[in-house]
Every structure is written in structure tokens, then in C-alpha cells.
Amino acid sequence: MAERNGMVEKRGSGLWLTHLGLIIGVAFIFFPIWLAFVASTVDQQDIVRPPMPLLPGDKFFENYGRALVSGVNAPVATMLWNSLVMALGIALGKIAISLLSAFAIVYFRFPGRKVFFWLIFLTLMLPVEVRIVPTFEVIANFGMLNSYSGLILPLIASATATFLFRQFFMTVPDELAEAARVDGAKPMRFFFDILLPMSRTNIAALFVILFIYGWNQYLWPLLITTDPEMNTIVMGIKQMFPSGDDFAHWPTIMATSILAMVPPVIVVIGMQKLFIRGLVESEK
């Protein structure tokens, strides 16, 4: 490592300026979150009489407890649960149907294979934002408003995941499938015994990305969950703001905001290697 930057490396004051620049960047990134955290530990009175304090107060347990147990429209604990179900449903659902599709595309020759491939590709061009009204109508007709299946199903087709698994399956040596055939493995047995265990790093990396994608959904839950008991936490925050001129209850809202980012942030930091890998590979 020592010679990696070699003579181009900055020395002395230059080095400190580099650190200073980065620290300013980190501070810019952290500041909004720090403020939110401080606001979630103080009293409403501390906030509505600006300027609010810049150091945490002593109302941490009170504010978070109130948010989790009663919230504003619905207990935040319920919304967290809804978000968890939705994020897991989307991540696991996308992975499952993409694995099966990729397996079929790579290891079989069946009529319509090419067409199917292009159909999946086309879904890239149809993000939920461009088909909101008709998709909403479909969900409404199925009676899936305010349901987990309504939250999850329209989002689990995945071209990216299918392509990623296809790409990976192509790199699995042909001989492995042949050896499995000679060993007597039928296709699905090969899939579960050989292919799936070999894909686990890819699956994990993709899971990190898809979990965050699912957790952070906003527009779709906003449309189809009219019942506060079905709100997800990310879209539920906005619902906590009173209409009209009333003061929002900032400590509760900010506690909820912190709670909304803790699970995905833990996933990103805890699985940093997998996260970076998933991010880079899913964009290839």
C-alpha cells in the first residue's frame, strides 16, 4: 500500500487539508440526521421556540416510546412491521421469481424463450411511476387495497435480478450440470442442490439492494394503503403532519424518521461488502 500513491501523495499540510475536506463532506452528510436525532430526544417546546438545541435532550425514551406505541395515526411499531413485511416480500419475491426465470432461460430450450427474455427486458421501461393509475385500478379490482399482497406483488417482477442471475448461471461450468446428470439429478434437484448453493453470495448481495429498495418505497404504499394500520413507515411519516396550520409534533415525527432509517442503514453498514458488490453488479 505504501507506494500505491507514491510521490503523488500529499504530505504535511496537504494531507490535513484532504482530511479537512472529507470531514466537511461527512459533516454535510451527517448534519440533517444529527438534527433529526436531537429533535427526537427533546420536548416539543424546545423545537417550536427556535433555535432548537444542537445537543440531545433527555426525552429519548419518552419520544420513541410514544411513537412506537401510539404514533399519530397508527403506532409506529405497526408501520415498522408493515415495512418489514413489504421489504422482505419484495426482496425475497424478486429473488425467487428471478432465480426460477433465469434457470429456465439458461438451462432449457423452450418455445417463446426469446420473446420471454424481451418481455422481461421491457419491464425496465415500466417503473411503477409511469403506470400508477391503471395499476392502482388492477389492485382495486382484485380487492388488494390495504393488503400486503397489494403492496408486494406489483413490484416483484425484476429484469435486473433476472439478468444478474442469468449472467451468473452462464459462468457456471457446463460440466457441473453434466456431472449432476450423470449423478442422476433431475433439473429441479440440480437447481436446489447445486445451483442455489453456488449462487448464495449473489443472492445475499442482491438481497441487500432489494431490501432497501422495498423498504424505501413511497409512492406505491401512498396510493394503496388508505388504512393507517397498513401504512409503511416511510410513507407514514408524511401522514403525521397535520393539515392546516397546526404545529406538527416534531419529536414524534423525527423519532419516526430515525426509526425509518435504522433498519436499512444497519443492513448497509453490517453487510457493506455484499452491499457494494450488489450495487455494482446490479448496475452492470
Next chain:
Amino acid sequence: MATLKLDNVKKSFGKTDVIHGVSVDVEDGEFIVIVGPSGCGKSTLLRMVAGLETVTSGEVRINGKRVNDVEPMDRDIAMVFQNYALYPHMSVFDNMAYGLKIAKVPKPEIAERVQTAAKLLQLEPYLQRKPRELSGGQRQRVAMGRAIVRKPAVFLFDEPLSNLDAKLRVQMRLEIKALQRELGVTSLYVTHDQVEAMTLADRMIVMNAGVADQIGAPLDVYANPETEFVAGFIGSPPTNFIDAALVGGQSGRIGVRPEHIALSDTGLLTATVGYSEALGAETLVHLRTGDGAQITVRQDAALPIPGEGETRGLSWTDENVMRFDASGLRQH
């Protein structure tokens, strides 16, 4: 206990014929090596026996039973792949046991069969390791072990030694031979390496462009090649070919092996000496004839090495001459 019979087996991919009809009867316990240059169709032939490729026409029979349309697992065969094809996420034990598990062999019997094979292959200390924790030679043994535990009627080997370094290749070659002797299982072995073919085979099939040019015991094939291709492919350095017209013959070419040519002051032909390779026990002398043909002479190390640029005569005796007609077939 199995025989294997190929009866005019052909293979085409679309309109391209890759195998033009190969027939052979393999006896029980026989070790057959299919040898030929890359692209000659030898692997395709093996894969048809394995059931990994469909047979376009002709028949494959194992123990007299036609298996053309039988799935690989039901053919009673086991295969060792070129890159071993070990399941990377399974331990050595599980790799060997996988086929037996699928066949629903009782657990104690699986353990016993894997243990026996592991002992035979000196793999016992490694049973719980993953393939990536093994050396090349050990992986090779696991691939063999996976074939052995199934107690198949026929072993199929697809260039199993080509990924090993030279020293290990010689060692594994001997091991495979010893193992096959001990187990007495009918074997079909594909390689492009003629030394492997010569040393391993009871009989070998020399393939050339989708045709079995010659089938026979290694030394018979070496001594009596049926075609110009076989004469050139088997033997190292290869047979020298000389235009028959140059030495008073008719059409076609004659072939003389390097060890059958002697350098002399006068000879049937003269040639200019190029470079020489002194290998210790013998010396290879490379020459060029007047019409530009390359000639290699293998002579005893005790004989003097001619200087570069000298003109020497080449002589040989008539019984060592192989005559081939214009189409490459041997004339007797």
C-alpha cells in the same frame, strides 16, 4: 462386468457431420483409449456413450442393451470430467456421495462405499474438505472417487489429466492404470496425448476428422499404422514422410520412423543437416531434403553428431518403409 458396443454411431449438428460412423466392440474389463487431435470428434463420441449427447444414428449398447434413449444416470456409467466438475460447495464426502444419495442408497452403505473409495485413493484425511482446499492431484482423485463409488459398468474419462502439470500427469496416469486393473471395470478414455494413449490402452481408437482410422493394441498401431494420419499422429517425434517419386516409387508417399533412418555418406536420399538435439540417451538430428521436406533422425547418443550445414545421405531398410497411396491409405 460389462461390454460396450458401438455400432456405426454417427453424429451431426444440424447439417455438419462430426462423427461419420464408428463401430467398436469393447470387451469386459478392457481399457480403450480414444486418441486424436482436437476437433476430431473424440469427446463427442464419449459424450454419446455417456448420454450427454444424442446419437444421430447407429446404436450404443451396454451389456447388450440398447441405451440410445436412456438417461445418463440409468446407463450404469460414471464419468470423470476434464476440469473434474466437482461441486464447489460440497465436501469431498458429499461430492462422492451425491449420486448415491439421489439413487436413495441407504446411508450406512453410502458411508461405507465412500470410505472404501477414499481409502483406495488415499483421500481419507480430506473427506471433510471443500474442493478449493485441495491440490490439483487431490481434486483429480476426488473426481475418480465419485466415479468409483457408483460401481458403474463402464468408466468414462474425458481428458482427465490435461489440467495437471507434467510430473503429476505421469503419476496419475500410473495410478489410473493400476486402479482400472484392480477394479476391472470396462473403461473408455479420451485424450489428445498419444503417450497417455500408448501407456494406458489395451486397445486404442485413433480418430481423425470424425472417422476411426484405426483400432488396435498400441504397439500394433505403432508398428503397423493403417493410414498416413495414424503414422504421423502416433509416435514422437512423428514419422517422416517422403514423396514416393523421389526414391523410385510410384504415386503417394512413404513413411519411415525417425529411429529407422541412419545417416551415412551416401544414401537413398541426401539432405542438409539443420540443428541437432542431444537428449542424453539419444540424439535427434533435423535435416531438410532438396525439395524442402523436414526429416528427423533419431540416433544413438554414441554416434557422432553431424555439423550444421553438412550434407548427409539418408538410408533405411525396405522392411521399415510404410507405403501410402494418394488418399493416405496404407499399401501392403
Next chain:
Amino acid sequence: MEKRVTFKGIWLPLLLVLPQILITAVFFFYPAGQAIWQSLFIPDPFGLSMQWVGLGNFEFLLSDRFYRASFLTTAIFSILVTVVSMGVALYLAVLADRLIKGSGTYRTLLIWPYAVAPAVAGVLWLFMFNTRVGVVTWYLGILGYDWNHVLNEGEAMGLVVVASAWGRISYNFLFFLAGLQAIPKSVVEAAAIDGARFWTRFRTIVWPLLSPTTFFLLVVNIIYAFFETFGVIHTITSGGPQQATTILVYKVYSDGFVGQDLGSSAAQSVILLVIVSILTVVQFKYIERRVHY
């Protein structure tokens, strides 16, 4: 590229792709078809019947002052978000790349806002700049600047741009840092020996070698700004004031769900569909997708 080995069978593979087919057919292609179909009609005021208007909805849209304004808003918004987030990210990545030790630590500190939802980012920034309680608003007031994004269109735009760009810095930083670290150090060192100072080296060597990453990020960020910033807009400004922050996606939502103007909303969906299709094709066709790593 095709596999040499395949399994036999037709029904099994069809069964395997069935879930994906069903999902895409029911939730992707049918609604997209519906959007195209509905874009050719106007419902009567009671929603009882539909009247065929052909391309009338499109003609109306393209002549509509508000829609054209929304187009312009989207363009400005996307460019600003892309430039701000990529600019800051590149700056930080260049600094982090110069460190021998500690660049990994800074990476950890900088990448996690990727996990913060745009809507949550919106709430955080709204809180800071809230006209009544915002800390930044208060300090700006001390300095004599009267911040009010609820009334001031420029300030509203500035706020949603910064809030949208903020969460995106992590992503761009990660790719820029990877791109920088992939540049062979010997090339940069050779330039240093040739006497090039930092800025010259950056301009003549690093920047050109980084350009595949930059172009890739450009497209990806524009797609992000177009489609994934709905949460920021909705939480901070709801498209206001006077539609100053109504980007196209927000307008589809507000016309379709709030305004219940289905024909117009459908026509807008179709236009968005064309835009995203073009962006997707550009992304696939013109980007050497393997340049990163």
C-alpha cells in the same frame, strides 16, 4: 452466449417462468396497455362513459402551459440534482482517493445515506428549513435572510434539489471512488514526473480515464431524478408553490389521483413511458457497462 448443456422438457421451463410472466402481464403490461388506451379517451364528467378523442389528450397536453412548465421544471430539477450530487461526490472521491490510510473509513461514513429513503430525506431537510421551526431558517434569519420556500419558487426548487442530491451522494461517491482507484497509479505518477501539477493531472489524465464512469452516472442520476424523487417533492413542497416543483412524475400523480383527470394522466404516463424507454436504450446501448470494476 448459449449453454452447451440443457435439460430436456418444455413444460417445466414454462412452469418456471410462469410466476414472472403472470406478474409482468397483470401488473406491467396490462396497466401499460390501459394507460395507452385511456390516453385516447376523455371520460364524461360523471365517469359513466368514455369519449374517443384520438391524440386529443396529447395535443391538449403539449399546448398546455402548465404541462410545458412541468417539462421545463423537470429538466432544470434533473440537471441540478445530477450536477450537485455528482459534483460533491466527485470532490469527496478525489480527496478519499488521495489518502493512503483511512479511505475505507470515509467510505463507510459516506455510503450509508444510500439507505435513507428519498421521502425520509425530504422530511429531514424540511425540518431544517421549516419556515417556523427550522434551525437553518432561524440562523439565516439572524444573518438577515428571510427563507421561505413555501412562498418563494426559487427557494423551493433549491430545497428539493439539495434534499434529492444529498441522499444520492453516497451512490455516486462509491462509483467515482471505484473508478478512480481503477486508474493505474503509474500513469498518474508518470504525469507527475513530467511536471504536471495536480489540477493539470486531473484535467488531462484522470478526468478522461474516468469518463465512462461519469457518463454512466449521468444517465443513472437523470433516471433517479426523473422517477425516484417523488418522495422528496411530495414531503417537502407537494409540487408548489405555484407548481414550481411539479416534476412530470408528480404531475401524473396529482392529475390522476388528486385531480381525477384520467385521460390526461394516462397521456402523461405514455409520454413518461417514451422518456424512460429512451433513457433505458441509451443506458444499454451507449454505455460500456463493464467499465466499472
